[in-house]
Amino acid sequence: xxxxxxxxxxxxxxxxxxxxxxxxxxxxxxxxxxxxxxxxxxxxxxxxxxxxxxxxxxxxxxxxxxxxxxxxxxxxxxxxxxxxxxxxxxxxxxxxxxxxxxxxxxxxxxxxxxxxxxxxxx
Amino acid sequence: xxxxxxxxxxxxxxxxxxxxxxxxxxxxxxxxxxxxxxxxxxxxxxxxxxxxxxxxxxxxxxxxxxxxxxxxxxxxxxxxxxxxxxxxxxxxxxxxxxxxxxxxxxxxxxxxxxxxxxxxxxxxxxxxxxxxxxxxxxxxxxxxxxxxxxxxxxxxxxxxxxxxxxxxxxxxxxxxxxxxxxxxxxxxxxxxxxxxxxxxxxxxxxxxxxxxxxxxxxxxxxxxxxxx
Numbered sequence: 001x002x003x004x005x006x007x008x009x010x011x012x013x014x015x016x017x018x019x020x021x022x023x024x025x026x027x028x029x030x031x032x033x034x035x036x037x038x039x040x041x042x043x044x045x046x047x048x049x050x051x052x053x054x055x056x057x058x059x060x061x062x063x064x065x066x067x068x069x070x071x072x073x074x075x076x077x078x079x080x081x082x083x084x085x086x087x088x089x090x091x092x093x094x095x096x097x098x099x100x101x102x103x104x105x106x107x108x109x110x111x112x113x114x115x116x117x118x119x120x121x122x
Numbered sequence: 123x124x125x126x127x128x129x130x131x132x133x134x135x136x137x138x139x140x141x142x143x144x145x146x147x148x149x150x151x152x153x154x155x156x157x158x159x160x161x162x163x164x165x166x167x168x169x170x171x172x173x174x175x176x177x178x179x180x181x182x183x184x185x186x187x188x189x190x191x192x193x194x195x196x197x198x199x200x201x202x203x204x205x206x207x208x209x210x211x212x213x214x215x216x217x218x219x220x221x222x223x224x225x226x227x228x229x230x231x232x233x234x235x236x237x238x239x240x241x242x243x244x245x246x247x248x249x250x251x252x253x254x255x256x257x258x259x260x261x262x263x264x265x266x267x268x269x270x271x272x273x274x275x276x277x278x279x280x281x282x283x284x285x286x287x288x289x290x291x292x293x294x295x296x297x298x299x300x301x302x303x304x305x306x307x308x309x310x311x312x313x314x315x316x317x318x319x320x321x322x323x324x325x326x327x328x329x330x331x332x333x334x335x336x337x338x339x340x341x342x343x344x345x346x347x348x349x350x
Contacts, residue, residue, distance in 0.1 A: 102192065
């Protein structure tokens with residue numbers, strides 16, 4: 001008999017992660033759109049952590065010989081998709097920053113021009 | 123509509139040459155307006171430009187030569203210029219050749235873009251690379267990297283769009299965008315000062331050369347079948 005019951009360890013871990021996510025949402029550290037996504041993730045982690053045998057059931061149903069790999073595969077796929085989305089978002093942000101720098105340069109020049117012309121009139 | 127010409131010059135740390143470029147343009151009989159885009163220079167480029175009394179647009183952060191050019195194009199478009207000539211600040215492009223580009227757009231069947239071409243300035247290796255890019259992208263332009271160009275209002279409207287903001291270099295990407303939009307691009311042979319290399323920043327290290335080649339090949343491939 002092992003000292004720790006693996007189900008308790010995974011349940012405690014899952015509960016800590018889920019509670020941290022809920023706390024972050026409650027304190028508005030995450031924007032609303034991300035909040036919904038993270039609540040779903042937190043519930044998934046909670047479900048999986050409390051009942052790890054779920055892994056074996058899914059593995060058997062899908063005919064996967066080594067069920068623990070499911071979690072690794074899902075984690076890798078989600079990470080890759082997330083990286084892709086992050087790059088798309090970065091491209092959008094980069095474009096916004098570029099346009100802002102360009103607009104600031106133009107507005108600054110116009111401001112200087114109008115200040116100079118108003119000083120000339122005086 | 124009256125013909126109003128602006129010269130857009132992107133400049134980053136060009137304190138040694140920018141005054142001579144401005145003075146050269148001022149000797150022209152067509153008297154164009156000069157717009158210098160200071161791409162966050164760390165030397166006294168901005169001070170020299172301001173003292174010379176031409177329009178100076180200052181980027182608070184360096185965005186690169188194409189984005190600096192685009193800032194000038196946006197400014198020119200909003201100010202109602204009918205044509206814009208872009209040229210380098212390092213003195214490679216000769217102001218005396220601007221009139222050759224302008225002469226073409228006064229024709230009845232005027233093109234939308236006139237490229238001042240000087241293939242003689244390229245080394246053998248560059249010519250080989252240009253040929254590969256031409257073959258892959260289907261661009262029929264001889265001097266694909268020349269930044270000495272004239273754009274009319276149709277070309278300006280296209281090149282100030284957000285689509286054009288994502289381009290990193292003004293060569294193949296811009297030419298592909300012009301081609302996909304059905305704009306007429308022609309070349310005019312011009313002389314350039316061979317003491318300078320307009321792409322020196324792009325080709326300043328082997329890593330940058332490799333990055334430029336790969337990214338240009340990628341854009342050439344990705345836009346092969348891309349239409350408007």
